[in-house]
Amino acid sequence: MDIVIIGTGNTATVLGRKLKAAGHKIIQVFGRDAKAASALAYELETESANYWSVVNRNAHIYLLAVSDIAIEEVAKEIQLPNKAIIHTAGAVSKEILKDSSDHYGVLYPLQSLKKESSYLPETPILIDASDDETLMLLEIVGKSISDSISLATDTQRLKLHLAAVFCNNFVNHMYVLMEEYCKKEGLDFQLLLPLIQETAQRIQTIPPSKSQTGPAKRHDVSTIEKHLALLEKYPDLKALYQLLTQSIQHHN
Amino acid sequence: MDIVIIGTGNTATVLGRKLKAAGHKIIQVFGRDAKAASALAYELETESANYWSVVNRNAHIYLLAVSDIAIEEVAKEIQLPNKAIIHTAGAVSKEILKDSSDHYGVLYPLQSLKKESSYLPETPILIDASDDETLMLLEIVGKSISDSISLATDTQRLKLHLAAVFCNNFVNHMYVLMEEYCKKEGLDFQLLLPLIQETAQRIQTIPPSKSQTGPAKRHDVSTIEKHLALLEKYPDLKALYQLLTQSIQHHN
Numbered sequence: 001m002d003i004v005i006i007g008t009g010n011t012a013t014v015l016g017r018k019l020k021a022a023g024h025k026i027i028q029v030f031g032r033d034a035k036a037a038s039a040l041a042y043e044l045e046t047e048s049a050n051y052w053s054v055v056n057r058n059a060h061i062y063l064l065a066v067s068d069i070a071i072e073e074v075a076k077e078i079q080l081p082n083k084a085i086i087h088t089a090g091a092v093s094k095e096i097l098k099d100s101s102d103h104y105g106v107l108y109p110l111q112s113l114k115k116e117s118s119y120l121p122e123t124p125i126l127i128d129a130s131d132d133e134t135l136m137l138l139e140i141v142g143k144s145i146s147d148s149i150s151l152a153t154d155t156q157r158l159k160l161h162l163a164a165v166f167c168n169n170f171v172n173h174m175y176v177l178m179e180e181y182c183k184k185e186g187l188d189f190q191l192l193l194p195l196i197q198e199t200a201q202r203i204q205t206i207p208p209s210k211s212q213t214g215p216a217k218r219h220d221v222s223t224i225e226k227h228l229a230l231l232e233k234y235p236d237l238k239a240l241y242q243l244l245t246q247s248i249q250h251h252n
Numbered sequence: 253m254d255i256v257i258i259g260t261g262n263t264a265t266v267l268g269r270k271l272k273a274a275g276h277k278i279i280q281v282f283g284r285d286a287k288a289a290s291a292l293a294y295e296l297e298t299e300s301a302n303y304w305s306v307v308n309r310n311a312h313i314y315l316l317a318v319s320d321i322a323i324e325e326v327a328k329e330i331q332l333p334n335k336a337i338i339h340t341a342g343a344v345s346k347e348i349l350k351d352s353s354d355h356y357g358v359l360y361p362l363q364s365l366k367k368e369s370s371y372l373p374e375t376p377i378l379i380d381a382s383d384d385e386t387l388m389l390l391e392i393v394g395k396s397i398s399d400s401i402s403l404a405t406d407t408q409r410l411k412l413h414l415a416a417v418f419c420n421n422f423v424n425h426m427y428v429l430m431e432e433y434c435k436k437e438g439l440d441f442q443l444l445l446p447l448i449q450e451t452a453q454r455i456q457t458i459p460p461s462k463s464q465t466g467p468a469k470r471h472d473v474s475t476i477e478k479h480l481a482l483l484e485k486y487p488d489l490k491a492l493y494q495l496l497t498q499s500i501q502h503h504n
Contacts, residue, residue, distance in 0.1 A: 068475065091467075091475045111447050112454070112465065121453075122446040150443065159437050160444070162479045163430045167444050168451045169466030170496045171423050176460045176503060178415045185411050191402065192412070192419050193456055194374040195363050199420045200452030201373075202364070204445055208428045213364065214421030215343075223320065223343045227414045236499060243495055244422045247488060251428060 001141060004028045004059040005044075006074060008036035011088050012065035013115035015107075015145070016044050021120070022144040028056040052077055061086055061141065063107070068092050075100050084134050090161030093154045094128050105129030107138050108157055109146075112168050124148035126157050177237060209251075216248035253393060256280045256311040257296070258326060260288035263340050264317035265367035267359075267397070268296050271315075273372070274396040280308040304329055313338055313393065315359070320344050327352045336386050342413030345406045346380050357381030359390050360409055361398075364420050376400035378409050429489060461503075468500035 001024045005016050008031035020026055026044045031037030034050040041048035049055055055078070064074055064087040071087050075097050078085070084103045087096070090110070097104035111123040125142040127149060129135035135151075142149040152160065175196065182189040202211050215223040224245060231238035253276045257268050260283035272278055278296045283289030286302040293300035301307055307330070314332055316323055316339040323339050327349050330337070336355045339348070342362075349356035363375040377394040379401060381387035387403075394401040404412065427448065434441040454463050467475035476497060483490035 068472065091478055110443055112450055112463075114454070114463075117454075121450045124443045124446060126443075148443065148446075150440070156437075156439060158478060159433075159482060160439055161475075162482055163434060163439070163441075163444055164447055165466055165468075165479065165493075166426045166430050166433075167448050169464070169468060169500065170492075171426055171448075171451055172455070172460050172464055173468075173496060173500050173503075174418045174423055174426075175455055176464060177499070178418050179460055180503075181411075182415060185408075187408060187412055187415070188402070189415075191362055191376045191378075191400065192415055194376060194400075195416055196419050196423075196452050196455060198364050198373045199423055200448050202366070202369075203424070203427055203448060208424050208431050211364075211366075212421070212424055212428060214417055216417075216421060216425075220320065223413075226343055226410060227417065230411060230414055236502065240422075240495060240499065241417075243492060244425060247429070247492060248421065248425050250488065251425070251432075 001025070001061060001137075002027045002059045003061045003063055003141075004030060004056055005040070005063050005065060006030045007063075007065035007070075008033060008040045009065065009067070010113045010115050011109065012063075013040055013043075014113035014117070014120065015063065015065055015088065015109065016040060018120055018123075018145040019141070020044050024141070024144065027059055030055055057083075060084060061137065063088065064097075072096055084129075084137055086129075086134075086138065090126075090164065091158050094130065095154075098130070103130060103134040103137075105134045105138055106154075106157065107142060108152070108161075110160060110164060122147075124150065126150050126152040126160065128152060128154065128157065177240075181234070181237065212248065212251075214248070216245040219249065253277070253313060253389075254279045254311045255313045255315055256282060256308055257292070257315050257317060258282045259315075259317035259322075260285060260292045261317065261319070262365045262367050263361065264315075265292055265295075266365040266369070266372065267315065267317055267340065267361065268292060270372055270375070270397040271393070272296050276393070276396065279311050282307055309335075312336060313389065315340065316349075324348055336381075336389055338381075338386075338390065342378075342416065343410050346382065347406075350382070355382060355386040355389075357386045357390055358406075358409065359394060360404070360413075362412060362416060374399075376402065378402050378404040378412065380404060380406065380409065429492075433486070433489065464500065464503075466500075468497040471501065 026046045029041040030049045037048035061084045085101045094106045106128045108126040109123045125146045127138040179189045278298045281293040282301045289300035313336045337353045346358045358380045360378040361375045377398045379390040431441045
């Protein structure tokens with residue numbers, strides 16, 4: 001498939017790499033930042049553009065891998081009737097693209113993509129489209145870069161995006177808080193890395209509800225009180241500890 | 253080293269396996285539950301005991317791998333002067349053992365250990381002891397089963413135990429909440445597993461503070477509002493979402 005990638009960030013870069021590796025031809029990278037666009041174009045062995053007037057009109061798919069806010073701006077600027085215009089966002093309706101083409105849709109990678117990463121992580125893809133033809137196109141493209149392709153409506157995609165916030169953003173924030181706590185207390189945060197790895201590893205095969213352990217789950221008041229005493233000087237951590245302990249106990 | 257293991261739960265079992273694999277001799281497994289004790293003894297190719305009167309008196313180390321509450325009960329029952337009595341708990345002082353022997357200490361595995369697991373996970377060990385001789389003994393035993401041995405006082409160990417609650421118990425609870433949310437909304441929780449894996453994988457090499465992404469971090473009010481609207485019917489999730497979003501924004 002011939003593809004124009006619009007955007008130069010993490011999603012544009014990692015999807016670009018995956019698409020190229022799957023044998024698709026990236027015929028152009030468009031980016032307003034000329035330097036970033038030519039850097040990504042160089043990596044994907046193609047040409048770059050940074051004016052709308054020179055966007056290649058011969059692709060099968062125009063992949064808008066830009067920030068949520070930029071999707072709307074770009075959609076207003078480009079008119080590509082008969083071409084498939086696809087965005088990659090979890091929390092944006094596909095209808096935002098309806099004035100740019102008769103064929104539009106979404107290809108959302110349910111993964112945290114970082115261009116600095118040296119490997120291409122396993123990435124479930126959620127697709128949706130304005131019509132069957134575009135949906136079939138996305139199914140073919142999706143299958144070429146992932147073993148997991150699912151149909152998801154705007155609402156279903158938004159709900160999974162919300163779940164991703166809990167499973168990635170909020171989880172990573174726990175790590176941030178503990179990295180900071182360890183630093184303040186003169187402890188080595190690195191000691192926690194094997195535990196963090198094991199926690200994620202275990203739920204790959206065992207449902208999380210069967211893996212819950214710890215003082216909250218055991219209603220171990222003595223340990224909970226020792227922890228809360230340590231958190232006296234960290235009111236924000238203490239509030240979180242209390243809310244999460246309560247929440248675990250409500251799920252017992 | 254000749255070791256008596258007291259306890260038959262997850263920690264007793266996994267440490268028993270690690271110690272045996274490292275070439276130590278488990279000379280007895282003690283457990284009040286005779287069936288559990290003989291099952292573990294069978295696996296570790298040794299004998300079991302379930303009365304204090306028949307506990308083997310010839311070991312170098314007596315490893316108390318029992319629940320926090322049981323440590324105190326056991327300590328009251330056993331007197332083993334000149335033997336090293338060691339507990340394995342994160343949140344219990346070593347001094348709880350001071351009346352049982354002149355040589356006591358702690359060997360705390362900073363990992364979530366499950367006897368059902370088919371592999372032995374990488375496990376940092378924190379040690380502490382009443383005297384240099386016992387400490388040296390624990391250092392030798394610790395090094396035989398782990399590449400990461402650190403000295404940690406009662407307070408340091410309790411602080412790392414608290415950090416482990418955030419990085420394991422609270423993180424796993426996020427997964428529990430989302431498993432439940434997906435089920436209620438008719439979505440497939442399995443789709444989130446690669447993201448969960450990648451989140452834990454990434455911080456093995458990149459500090460979590462550099463990996464934080466998402467609507468809270470970006471102050472993306474539009475997406476946050478869409479998420480909160482979805483959570484109207486889940487007040488507990490909504491409260492957590494709001495507190496964690498605030499907490500992330502305080503760390504920007």
